[in-house]
Amino acid sequence: MGDIRKVIVNGEEFEVELDQDGDTWTAVVAGETFEISVPDAGPAPKQRRSSGGKSKKSGKVSANIPGKVVTVEVSLGDDVEEGQVVMILEAMKMQNEIQAPVSGTVTEIHCEEGQSIEANVPLLVITPPETD
Numbered sequence: 001m002g003d004i005r006k007v008i009v010n011g012e013e014f015e016v017e018l019d020q021d022g023d024t025w026t027a028v029v030a031g032e033t034f035e036i037s038v039p040d041a042g043p044a045p046k047q048r049r050s051s052g053g054k055s056k057k058s059g060k061v062s063a064n065i066p067g068k069v070v071t072v073e074v075s076l077g078d079d080v081e082e083g084q085v086v087m088i089l090e091a092m093k094m095q096n097e098i099q100a101p102v103s104g105t106v107t108e109i110h111c112e113e114g115q116s117i118e119a120n121v122p123l124l125v126i127t128p129p130e131t132d
Contacts, residue, residue: 002026006064013119015064030065030092057102059126062119067091069115069123078106080126087111087123104128 002019017028025036070088074080080100087098108125111117 012066013064030094030096032092032094057128059102059104059128060122061086061098061101061124061126062122063089063091063096063098063117064119065091066119067096067117069111069113069117070095071113072109072111072124074106074109074124076106076109080104080106086126089117098123100126102126102128 002017005016005018007014007016014029019026023037027034027036067089068091070090072087074086080086080103082100082103084100085097086100086106089096089098104126106124107127109123110121110125111123117123
């Protein structure tokens with residue numbers, strides 16, 4: 001698996017998985033694969049390493065691209081596990097499973113089935129359990 005990057009094309013933001021093999025790049029956008037040739041391009045920049053501190057994941061769930069809510073798989077007060085499918089969105093004629101970024105309790109839902117949504121708008125919030 002390559003780097004995951006956000007790119008903006010004609011004002012629209014996409015999440016892209018990039019892999020480089022010499023002058024050729026493979027880009028996966030919303031499940032669709034593209035090959036891109038970049039002659040005379042240098043190697044991809046090295047990823048910066050974190051300072052080693054454990055970062056706290058956000059429980060806010062949003063979509064990277066605009067779309068339509070097909071189903072909301074959870075209700076307020078439901079306990080979810082990290083990686084569990086919490087909703088299905090249709091974007092670019094493809095259905096995408098949206099997974100919980102953290103384990104916790106669903107405390108806010110800001111969308112409903114059939115609703116059109118914009119990119120990067122919070123759709124639901126998962127509150128992690130309190131830790132000591």
